[in-house]
Amino acid sequence: MASSLMSFSCLVYFVLLFPTLSxxxxxxxxxxxxxxxxxxxLGTASGTCGFGEFGSTLNGGNVAAVSDLFRHGAGCGACYQVRCTYPGLCNENGVTVVATDHGHGDHTDFILSGRSFSNLALPNMAEELMAYGVVDIEFKRVSCQYPGHNLMFKVTEHSNYPYYIALTPIYQGGMKDIVAVQIWQEDCHEWKEMRRAYGGVWDMANPPRGPLNLRLQVSGEDGQKPIIPLGQVIPGDWQCGAVYDSNLQFH
Structure with a gap:
């Protein structure tokens, strides 16, 4: 009965709030x-965002698979404050998680890592909360914070120098989504758009030789999609598995 009343109160809250959500x-x-x-x-190293082992330990293992919030990969790396709503079981602040995977549960928006789920609970109440299996929550998107880290780009292991490159943005701060990654093509003097291969991975066959000059198109909470120039982030002798610093961070 308590769970039903909580679900109903959440529904009323959502309906009353809906006009201002956007x-x-x-x-x-x-x-x-x-x-x-x-x-x-911790999280899983096989998440569909393409973060690999980095995705399993990112944010101290407080990560999640998301369903509709995945948004065809644009939601990879987004941060959310999630808190459960059972008095006497759940702590007030909940947990901040990073979206690293795509998945559907029983009418859920989040499949949390075990560590994230247990961190929803009050001290010594994790096992009792876990026994529910599925819990009512409330969530909102929050700014990702990575002190000491700029936005970086990992060259994925399945890249093939110099014929094929795939890049994964990591340590993406703030609340902006990367909606396009472009490389400057010097021979034709134009920006070429990389393909979103899957999740948060962007790739290009036959990339330009030499250092790669990148720019991003991002989508912020204001609905605008500004272009962010990064300069020559990837060196001409790039290596598979290497991580390169953009010297920029979103806030």
Whole structure:
């Protein structure tokens, strides 16, 4: 009965709030969440965002698979404050998670790592909360914070120098989505758009030789899509598996 009343109150809250959701990033939205792994497990290295092992330990293992929030990969790397809504079981602030995977649960927006799910609970209440399996939550998008880290680009291991390159942005701060990655093509004097291969991975066959001059198109909460020049981020002798610093961070 308590769970039903909580779900109903969330529904009423959502209906009353709906007119302002599109303009307010501070509003919580009611949903549901479940978890994968054991209670204290980290994320998965096989997430569909393409982060690999980095994605399993990112944010201290407080990561999540998301469903509709995945947005065909544009949601990879987005951060959310998630908190459950059961008095006596859930802490007030919940947990901040990073979206690293795509997945659907039982009418859920989030499949949390075991560590993230247990961090929803009050001290010594994690096992009791885990016993629910699926819980009512509320969430909102928040700014990602990576102190000491700029936005970086990892050259994925399945790249093939110099004929094929695939890049994954990591440590993406702020609340902006990367909607396009472009490389300057010197021989024809124009910007060439990379393909979103999957998740957060961008690729290009036969990239230009020499250092790669990149720019990004990002989508912010204001609906604008500005172009962000990065300069020569990737050296001409780039290597598979290497990570290169953009010397820029979103806030």
């Amino acid at each position: 303009t307010s990033q501070n509003a919580f939205v009611c949903s549901r969440a479940t978890f994968y792994g054991n209670p204290y497990s």
